[in-house]
Each structure stands twice: as structure tokens, then as C-alpha cells.
Amino acid sequence: MRRFAIMFAFVTALCGAGPAAAERLVVSLSNHRVAVTSSFVGEELVLFGTIEPDPVTSPLRPPYDLVVTVTGPRQTLRTRRKQRVLGIWVNVDSREFVRVPAYLAVLSNRSVNTIANPDTLRRLQIGLDNFLLPQRIGSDVADTVRDDPFRRSFVRLQTQQGLYRESSTAVTFLTPTVFRAAIPMPAAVPTGSYGIEVELFTGGNLVARTNSALDVIKTGFEQYVADAARDYGLLYGMATALMALLIGWFASVIFARD
Amino acid sequence: MQIYLPIADLPVNIFLVLGMGLAVGYISGMFGIGGGFLMTPLLIFVGISPAVAVATVSSHIAASSFTGALSYWRKRALDIALALMLLSSGIVGTATGVWLFTELRALDQLDLMIGVSYVTLLTIVGAMMIYESVRAILRTRHGMPATLRRPGSHTWLHGLPFKLRFKRSKIYVSAIPVWAIGFVIGFVGAIMGIGGGFLLVPMLIYFLRVPTATVIGTSMVLTLVTMASATVMHAATNHLVDAVLALILMVGGVIGAQFGARTGQKMRGERLRLLLGLLVFAVGCRFAYELVVKPDDLYSLRYVRSG
Numbered sequence: 403m404r405r406f407a408i409m410f411a412f413v414t415a416l417c418g419a420g421p422a423a424a425e426r427l428v429v430s431l432s433n434h435r436v437a438v439t440s441s442f443v444g445e446e447l448v449l450f451g452t453i454e455p456d457p458v459t460s461p462l463r464p465p466y467d468l469v470v471t472v473t474g475p476r477q478t479l480r481t482r483r484k485q486r487v488l489g490i491w492v493n494v495d496s497r498e499f500v501r502v503p504a505y506l507a508v509l510s511n512r513s514v515n516t517i518a519n520p521d522t523l524r525r526l527q528i529g530l531d532n533f534l535l536p537q538r539i540g541s542d543v544a545d546t547v548r549d550d551p552f553r554r555s556f557v558r559l560q561t562q563q564g565l566y567r568e569s570s571t572a573v574t575f576l577t578p579t580v581f582r583a584a585i586p587m588p589a590a591v592p593t594g595s596y597g598i599e600v601e602l603f604t605g606g607n608l609v610a611r612t613n614s615a616l617d618v619i620k621t622g623f624e625q626y627v628a629d630a631a632r633d634y635g636l637l638y639g640m641a642t643a644l645m646a647l648l649i650g651w652f653a654s655v656i657f658a659r660d
Numbered sequence: 661m662q663i664y665l666p667i668a669d670l671p672v673n674i675f676l677v678l679g680m681g682l683a684v685g686y687i688s689g690m691f692g693i694g695g696g697f698l699m700t701p702l703l704i705f706v707g708i709s710p711a712v713a714v715a716t717v718s719s720h721i722a723a724s725s726f727t728g729a730l731s732y733w734r735k736r737a738l739d740i741a742l743a744l745m746l747l748s749s750g751i752v753g754t755a756t757g758v759w760l761f762t763e764l765r766a767l768d769q770l771d772l773m774i775g776v777s778y779v780t781l782l783t784i785v786g787a788m789m790i791y792e793s794v795r796a797i798l799r800t801r802h803g804m805p806a807t808l809r810r811p812g813s814h815t816w817l818h819g820l821p822f823k824l825r826f827k828r829s830k831i832y833v834s835a836i837p838v839w840a841i842g843f844v845i846g847f848v849g850a851i852m853g854i855g856g857g858f859l860l861v862p863m864l865i866y867f868l869r870v871p872t873a874t875v876i877g878t879s880m881v882l883t884l885v886t887m888a889s890a891t892v893m894h895a896a897t898n899h900l901v902d903a904v905l906a907l908i909l910m911v912g913g914v915i916g917a918q919f920g921a922r923t924g925q926k927m928r929g930e931r932l933r934l935l936l937g938l939l940v941f942a943v944g945c946r947f948a949y950e951l952v953v954k955p956d957d958l959y960s961l962r963y964v965r966s967g
Contacts, residue, residue: 438664439664441663476966477965479962479963479965480768480964481959482956482961484958485958486954490959491952492699492772494771494781496768499682526747555958555959558959592669620666624666636892636895638895639891639892639893641903642892642903645906645909647723647726649914650722650723650726650910652857653723653915653918654727654913
């Protein structure tokens with residue numbers, strides 16, 4: 403964990419020093435709070451932004467490329483692999499992915515691989531292939547090569563559920579300096595705090611970055627039920643059992659014919 | 661209309677779930693069973709995780725068996741003494757089942773355990789029911805009278821010590837098989853998310869010679885208590901009971917059961933047993949198919965913890 407923290411600090415320091423001050427990003431998110439209610443079926447958030455010269459007199463250097471990386475709350479998940487044992491399919495092997503984002507969207511105006519060279523992308527953790535997904539291997543926690551079967555399957559499964567995605571069309575430039583990014587929030591979106599990292603490139607170099615945040619929260623009844631189940635398990639169970647008895651009794655009263 | 665389930669953490673169509681409750685309720689009313697062995701697989705099929713399905717179905721079965729038990733109580737067709745005796749070990753069985761459920765979940769083998777128990781239990785019980793009911797149907801067709809229960813017939817079970825007399829059922833048996841049956845039903849119910857009615861009724865008839873008049877009512881009391889306690893235990897240890905899902909299922913289930921009971925009363929006993937046997941067997945085969953055939957995706961994800 404400590405090694406990971408050091409590495410992270412190193413990457414952050416490197417990036418902070420990177421962009422030369424010539425452009426500035428101004429962004430605004432359509433909504434900073436996504437409320438998951440009983441009728442929630444997913445939502446699309448829109449991030450608008452402009453590229454401003456900084457200082458005001460400096461020239462702009464289009465064409466620009468933009469990458470928006472949205473990361474959800476951290477989760478630990480286990481990827482399991484089935485194998486045939488004595489004729490039936492059994493989970494035989496598993497890998498734990500430690501503190502990885504429950505939601506990860508990499509949105510750009512064109513394929514991230516064409517925006518900058520592989521080293522830059524890796525250093526900035528841009529794209530699903532380059533994002534750090536640490537696995538517990540024995541007593542060690544580290545990311546593996548991108549072709550690792552567990553890593554590939556993990557990303558694929560998360561993508562199938564709409565939780566991980568990489569889209570090269572989600573960011574559109576309305577004018578050479580005004581852009582719009584569509585952030586999809588699927589129905590099964592995990593609740594928690596989300597970070598939005600906006601990175602501007604020109605000629606394959608990072609020139610400006612900014613960030614924003616949003617919260618996905620369960621509200622009203624859903625929140626109440628989920629909290630009760632987690633914090634007061636025993637009482638919650640008794641209440642559910644009591645509800646079962648009440649409904650059973652109601653039915654027998656309503657339908658009693660004798 | 662979609663509704664978001666707070667514990668299963670996914671939106672489902674409310675009418676689909678209500679319809680499933682009605683359909684399973686109809687079948688359970690028709691055969692006098694809880695229907696958990698149908699409901700749990702159905703919930704897994706619509707995308708609810710096996711663990712949440714098993715835990716939630718227990719509360720649904722508690723509701724439907726309470727309705728059933730009440731109507732048998734009014735007809736004085738249940739044996740409270742026998743039910744209490746079965747319960748004393750049933751609770752222990754349920755607690756053991758919930759404990760094993762938690763352990764297996766931690767080892768990533770819960771889905772396998774659920775699958776294997778479904779296959780073995782359902783195919784064996786289903787095949788036995790089909791065999792027995794087909795024989796009964798053939799016998800009546802050939803004009804031979806069905807073999808009646810001989811009151812004096814004894815098995816080795818009747819030679820065991822700690823004998824007890826159950827007045828309402830008019831039986832005099834050892835406490836050991838009664839406890840064993842209660843334990844098995846409680847255990848299997850907690851692991852598989854089934855009430856065990858389709859297992860308990862034949863066990864009570866064949867092993868303890870409980871008369872048909874009191875057998876279903878007594879079985880329902882046992883199912884009610886083991887499933888209500890399984891709900892509480894699953895909620896307290898695994899936090900997996902989805903009350904919203906349970907509520908929709910219960911409402912559908914108790915309504916469906918009323919109509920099912922009416923259909924069931926119009927059918928001949930052995931026909932009913934044959935149908936139930938076929939159904940049980942088919943569900944077992946479905947699970948066997950899933951275990952044996954290569955899955956579409958060899959990989960699967962499991963949530964460990966947040967952070």
C-alpha cells in the first residue's frame with residue numbers, strides 16, 4: 403500500500419510540473435448530485451467547457467484534444483476463473499483487485515491512442531489500458547501487464563455492466579475551443595463520490611488540466627432501507643419477518659371463505 | 661415500471677417480479693409447497709445475485725406458509741406438538757446452514773454449493789415422485805385398489821428409543837428421526853433458499869407415518885418458523901435480505917397461492933404428485949445443465965468490500 407502511495411505521489415508531482423501555462427480550462431457540470439431513487443434507470447450528465455488563453459494575451463494553439471476521466475468510489479473486487487473439475491465447472495482461481503474505481507469512464511474526442519504517445523498515456527494513466535488497477539498477488543499489491551488474463555477479464559466484465567467504458571466520441575468540440583462531454587451514468591451506478599479529471603492536449607502534449615466532482619447518492623426510502631440493512635441487521639431482519647407474517651395473515655383474512 | 665432494489669442494487673421491472681410471485685404462488689398453492697425451489701432460480705435468472713436471492717426468498721416463503729398454516733389451523737389439520745418437536749432441531753439446522761452459507765461465500769464456492777445441492781436434491785426427489793405417482797396411476801387404471809397405509813406396519817425407525825406420542829397425528833415414534841428430519845430441513849432451507857415442503861411432506865409420510873390429514877399443515881408450521889428465522893439470521897449476518905424485493909414477491913405470492921389452491925383441490929392426488937415430480941425434476945436438470953456445460957464466460961466478479 404505504501405509503495406503504491408509513493409508511486410502515486412511521484413506521478414502527481416510529475417504531472418503538476420508538466421503543462422506549461424498557456425491555456426486554461428473552464429468547465430461546468432450539468433449536475434453535481436445524481437440521486438438514485440426508486441425509479442432511477444440511469445442518467446446522462448453533461449460537462450461543458452471552454453479553452454481560455456492564460457495569460458489572456460497568449461496565443462491559442464489548436465487543434466486540441468480533450469480527455470475526461472471519471473472515477474467512481476474505490477472498491478475491492480475479486481475476479482474468479484472457472485475450470486472444469488470432475489466434469490463440472492468450478493471457481494478454481496481468483497485475484498483480488500484492491501481499491502479500484504467502481505466506475506471508470508475515459509471519454510475523449512478521438513481514440514486516446516492517437517492523442518499522445520504510449521509513454522505519456524501510461525504516465526498520466528489515460529485509457530482503460532493505462533489506468534492503474536492494482537491486484538493482490540501473494541502479499542504484494544501491484545498492477546500487472548495489460549494483457550494479464552485476469553486484468554483483461556476484469557475490465558471486460560466491468561465494461562459489460564456499463565461501469566467501465568472508453569469512448570472516443572463522447573467529447574465533441576462545438577467550436578475549436580468550446581467542448582461538451584457526455585458522462586453516462588448507468589442504472590447500476592455505485593453510490594459515492596466521483597472525481598472528474600479533464601486533460602487538454604495539443605500536439606501530443608498535456609497543456610492544461612482541471613478537475614471537478616460529483617456525488618451519486620441514494621435518497622429517501624432506498625437510502626433508509628440500505629442503511630437499516632447494514633447498520634441494524636437484526637432489527638431489519640425481524641421487521642422483514644414481521645412484514646411476511648402480516649402479509650400472510652392479511653391474505654388469509656381477505657381470502658378466507660369458510 | 662422499473663423499481664430500484666436497495667439491497668440487490670439494481671432496477672427491476674415491478675410487474676415482472678409481481679408476475680413471478682403470482683406464478684410461483686399459484687404453483688405453491690396448488691401443491692401445498694412453499695415454492696422456494698422455483699423462486700430462487702427465477703430471481704437468479706433475472707440478474708439478482710444468488711446470495712441475495714436465497715436470503716430474500718426465505719421471507720417470501722415465510723409469508724406464503726403463514727397463510728397456508730392459518731387455513732390449516734382453522735380446519736384443525738395440524739399437529740402442534742409434532743411441529744414444535746421438529747422445530748427444536750429445525751432452528752439448529754437453520755443456524756448451521758446460515759453459518760455454512762457465510763463460510764462458503766467467503767471461499768467463492770457458494771454458487772457451486774447452491775448449484776450442486778439443487779441438482780442432487782431435485783433430480784433425486786423429482787425422480788422418486790415421478791416413479792411413485794406413475795405406479796399409483798397405472799395401478800388405478802388396471803382397476804387395482806391403491807395400497808392403503810397399514811396402521812400396524814413398523815420400520816426399524818420405530819425400534820429407536822425416546823418414544824413420544826403425538827395425539828393429533830395418532831403416531832407413537834422415537835424423537836431421534838423427528839429431530840433428524842427437522843435438522844435436515846432447516847439446514848437445506850438456509851443453504852438453498854427453499855422451505856423444504858416438497859421434501860418434508862414425503863419424509864413425514866414415509867418415515868414417521870404421519871397421516872395425510874395433518875401432514876401439510878404441520879409441514880407449513882415448520883417451514884414458517886425456519887424461514888422466518890432464516891430471514892432474521894441472513895439479515896443479521898450477511899445483510900442480504902432485500903425488503904423491497906421481498907414485499908413485491910410476497911404480495912404476488914399470497915394472491916397466486918389462493919387461486920392455485922382452488923385448482924389443486926380439483927385434481928387427483930397422484931396426478932398432482934406426478935406434475936410436481938416432473939416440475940422438481942425439470943428444475944434439477946436445468947441446474948445440472950448449467951454445471952456441466954461450459955459457461956459463456958469463465959470469469960466472474962464478486963464484490964469484496966468498499967474502499
